[in-house]
Amino acid sequence: MPTTLINVSNRLPVTVGAEITKSSGGLVAALEGLSPQEYDLKWIGWPGGAIADPAHQVEIDQALREEHGCIPIFLSDEEVAGHYEGFSNSSVWPLLHYMPNYMHYDPAWWEQYRNVNQRFADKVMELAQPDDLVWVHDYQLMLLPAMLHERMPELRIGFFLHTPFPSYETFRCHPRRRELVAGVLGADLVGFHTFGYMRHFRSTVLRLLGLETEITRIRSEDGHVSAMGVFPIGINAQKFEETLDALEFRQRRDEFIQANAGKRIVLSVERMDYTKGILHRLDAIEQFLSGLDESGRDAIKFIFVSVPSREEVEEYKDVREETEARVGRINGQYATLNSSPIRFIHGSVNFTDLCALYATADVGLVTPLIDGMNLVAKEFIACQREHNGVLMLGEFTGAAEELSNALLVNPYDIAAVAEKLTEALAMSDDEKRALNQPMRERVVKYDAQHWARTFIEQLRISEISAPAASESVEVAAGLLAQAVAAGQRIALFLDYDGTLREIEPVPRAAVPTPAIWALLDLLRGRPNLVVTIISGRRREDLETWFGGTPFGLIAEHGATGRPSGHTSWEHWDRGIRYDWKDEIREVLRLYEQSTPGSFVEEKSTSLVWHYRKTDPEFGTWKANQLAHELSTMMANEPVKIRQGRKIVEATSAHISKGAAVRRAIEKTVPDLIVCAGDDQTDESMFEVELTNMITLKVGREPSQAKYRLRDPSAFREFLSNAFQTESAL
Ligand code: GDG
Numbered sequence: 001m002p003t004t005l006i007n008v009s010n011r012l013p014v015t016v017g018a019e020i021t022k023s024s025g026g027l028v029a030a031l032e033g034l035s036p037q038e039y040d041l042k043w044i045g046w047p048g049g050a051i052a053d054p055a056h057q058v059e060i061d062q063a064l065r066e067e068h069g070c071i072p073i074f075l076s077d078e079e080v081a082g083h084y085e086g087f088s089n090s091s092v093w094p095l096l097h098y099m100p101n102y103m104h105y106d107p108a109w110w111e112q113y114r115n116v117n118q119r120f121a122d123k124v125m126e127l128a129q130p131d132d133l134v135w136v137h138d139y140q141l142m143l144l145p146a147m148l149h150e151r152m153p154e155l156r157i158g159f160f161l162h163t164p165f166p167s168y169e170t171f172r173c174h175p176r177r178r179e180l181v182a183g184v185l186g187a188d189l190v191g192f193h194t195f196g197y198m199r200h201f202r203s204t205v206l207r208l209l210g211l212e213t214e215i216t217r218i219r220s221e222d223g224h225v226s227a228m229g230v231f232p233i234g235i236n237a238q239k240f241e242e243t244l245d246a247l248e249f250r251q252r253r254d255e256f257i258q259a260n261a262g263k264r265i266v267l268s269v270e271r272m273d274y275t276k277g278i279l280h281r282l283d284a285i286e287q288f289l290s291g292l293d294e295s296g297r298d299a300i301k302f303i304f305v306s307v308p309s310r311e312e313v314e315e316y317k318d319v320r321e322e323t324e325a326r327v328g329r330i331n332g333q334y335a336t337l338n339s340s341p342i343r344f345i346h347g348s349v350n351f352t353d354l355c356a357l358y359a360t361a362d363v364g365l366v367t368p369l370i371d372g373m374n375l376v377a378k379e380f381i382a383c384q385r386e387h388n389g390v391l392m393l394g395e396f397t398g399a400a401e402e403l404s405n406a407l408l409v410n411p412y413d414i415a416a417v418a419e420k421l422t423e424a425l426a427m428s429d430d431e432k433r434a435l436n437q438p439m440r441e442r443v444v445k446y447d448a449q450h451w452a453r454t455f456i457e458q459l460r461i462s463e464i465s466a467p468a469a470s471e472s473v474e475v476a477a478g479l480l481a482q483a484v485a486a487g488q489r490i491a492l493f494l495d496y497d498g499t500l501r502e503i504e505p506v507p508r509a510a511v512p513t514p515a516i517w518a519l520l521d522l523l524r525g526r527p528n529l530v531v532t533i534i535s536g537r538r539r540e541d542l543e544t545w546f547g548g549t550p551f552g553l554i555a556e557h558g559a560t561g562r563p564s565g566h567t568s569w570e571h572w573d574r575g576i577r578y579d580w581k582d583e584i585r586e587v588l589r590l591y592e593q594s595t596p597g598s599f600v601e602e603k604s605t606s607l608v609w610h611y612r613k614t615d616p617e618f619g620t621w622k623a624n625q626l627a628h629e630l631s632t633m634m635a636n637e638p639v640k641i642r643q644g645r646k647i648v649e650a651t652s653a654h655i656s657k658g659a660a661v662r663r664a665i666e667k668t669v670p671d672l673i674v675c676a677g678d679d680q681t682d683e684s685m686f687e688v689e690l691t692n693m694i695t696l697k698v699g700r701e702p703s704q705a706k707y708r709l710r711d712p713s714a715f716r717e718f719l720s721n722a723f724q725t726e727s728a729l
Helices: 026-032 056-068 077-096 106-127 144-151 177-184 195-209 237-245 247-259 280-290 294-298 316-332 353-356 373-381 415-425 431-447 446-462 471-483 512-522 539-546 581-593 615-634 657-665 680-686 712-728
Strands: 003-011 014-016 020-022 038-046 070-072 135-138 156-160 189-192 218-220 226-231 264-271 300-307 342-345 361-366 392-393 407-409 490-495 530-534 550-555 561-564 597-601 604-608 639-644 647-652 672-677 693-698 707-709
Touching: 003 026, 003 707, 014 056, 020 539, 026 038, 026 446, 038 106, 056 070, 077 106, 106 144, 135 144, 135 446, 144 156, 144 177, 177 195, 189 195, 189 446, 195 226, 195 615, 226 446, 237 247, 237 353, 237 431, 237 446, 237 490, 247 353, 264 280, 264 353, 264 373, 280 316, 280 415, 294 300, 300 316, 300 353, 316 342, 353 373, 361 373, 361 415, 361 530, 373 392, 373 431, 392 415, 392 431, 407 415, 471 490, 471 672, 471 693, 471 707, 471 712, 490 657, 512 530, 512 712, 530 657, 539 550, 539 693, 550 657, 581 597, 581 604, 581 615, 581 647, 615 639, 615 647, 639 680, 657 672, 657 680, 672 680, 680 693, 693 712, 707 712
Parallel strands: 003 038, 003 135, 038 070, 135 156, 156 189, 189 226, 264 300, 264 361, 300 342, 361 392, 392 407, 490 530, 490 672, 530 550, 672 693, 693 707
Antiparallel strands: 014 020, 218 226, 550 561, 597 604, 604 647, 639 647
16 A cells, blocks of 8 residues: 655645646755655645635546545635745745845734644545555745644654754744744654755754754654654656757757857856845846957856746846846946847746756856855756756855865855856866766666655654653553542652653742642542652752652652651762762863853762753753763762763662662552653653553653653642542542
């Protein structure tokens, strides 16, 4: 049975007119190249235009589904204006391309962006089964992965960003920055064109959402893991190869060659977009022309193919007008009696002509100020099969990372672009061939189909996130309720921070809330129940909060404790050596000095370096370094080095919560023991492994505990349900 692949992009690859025509872009080729035995492809998106008539919509819907495997979402003019032209193209697009000056923002756009993403989510949910794969494309649908994940957590969701992802410094300008990255993190796999974009995304996630990240994985607070990967998109290589073989292509190419006899051709092809560097390029061309005499000018022709794009957006109108004015000026100034230097086409040419132009040009001048990948550069290289032109490529394109044999230029350096152009025109055929051949092999081999296949294969094997919360916790609830009802002796060992109580940025602030007191009051004084609060905190904290209760208290991960019903504390670390602390303290002080915002906490049995308030990336880097340094230093000492939530901790290896639990149940063995905790230090309790023990992890990180609950409030509810049941009986 083939796997259903639901591909979701803002725009469907179709044009709806009197007839429906399917476009043949790279994405279509990439997906249609997947084997139908393996994948059953469905494509969801907007068919373009404003089709308001319901009867017409039904008709188009049916035709698109039956003939093209496409499922349309009809957007109203208002939705297109708010979601597409407004939010997507006027606020997100400029920021993704490092151009905050071009950003506009209107809160009403956000409403439309959310609404349209929601409509896409509804449409996906109409179709999707839990075993399906969903692939979401690009910046217009950044909220969709999280919307889908919430509604169907089993669904495999991939997200690919076709643009750059900028540094945090730029992305942080967006008023909805957090929502946007959180939306993307609903995906199981997030793909970028380059490692640089992925690195920026990771750093943005860390800084905006405080989530710790590994190089290629991000774990959200609910435990969901998003893998990240680099998948440079390719072109529809087969189509180019076939076209280069076609008679029609050869005829058109020969016509172009003839029409331009005696001239060198410099070609630029792009959407009319301010990111593509058109105005800077015109400056460079002007400078280049100013150095030529009349016969030199007669011998060169610049061809611009500028496809109209996003013309409802002000900045696009401006760039078009400015380009036309400049082209006019340059042509006026540098025209000879025989020719004018720039042929500017504000429109598109057909595919065969495009290939013929690529295969006629002496230079492909591709100089975006920034571009996620830039397929034109790859297409130009693909067409250098019999012919040899030079690719001049802007350094700030994703393509520049792969096409390193191109003449790379800084598009802002006008003089350098003009100079390189002279250099390019002077290159010999042998030189050009030697440079182009390896690049051509690469673009033909790593084509769009290869790109889609690798992304989807990666998505298929992406990690299955931690088991869904409360999946089997019903069993634990049943066991506990039964024991309560039967009046059995029960011992509860409850961690505090992160288990009973939500974590606070400042540990001091995590005082018990009314909800916690309500729960503790329910447990207090109950026969056959021994409650012990077991924490890494200092004894003073536990005394302050719970000193007046009859509960057992265990502090400092089990170094000291006050058994239930007692008022004095016992020390369980007598005879344990702590001389290692002096050595460690010195190292921690050095880290404290060199890492602003970090501090050292001294407990009687351990030393802790806290870095919650440091620069998140710097802090994490220093923490890894510190943990490594301490582990090496203490390799032969009875000391455990542990990295916890924004801490690095050195504790005596003889002290653990697990050992404290064993000691506490040594004399009077309860019928049922419940151990609950949320972090690494609680794992030692879960390792105790007695048959009459319920181990419960709060949170979604991997754990040895048998049962799992989402967060402290779910845990409190779990306990109060178990004990309230009994009072109701
Ligand atoms: C976004 C990212 C990323 C152009 N003129 C004609 C024509 N085209 C075709 C080209 C090429 C496509 O349009 C343009 O693709 P690019 O990659 O250059 O740029 P964007 O449109 O900005 O695309 C970009 C891409 O997504 C994919 O991830 O590379 O960075 O911005 O295929 O051939 N095609 C025809 N006539 C034309 O006149 N037939």
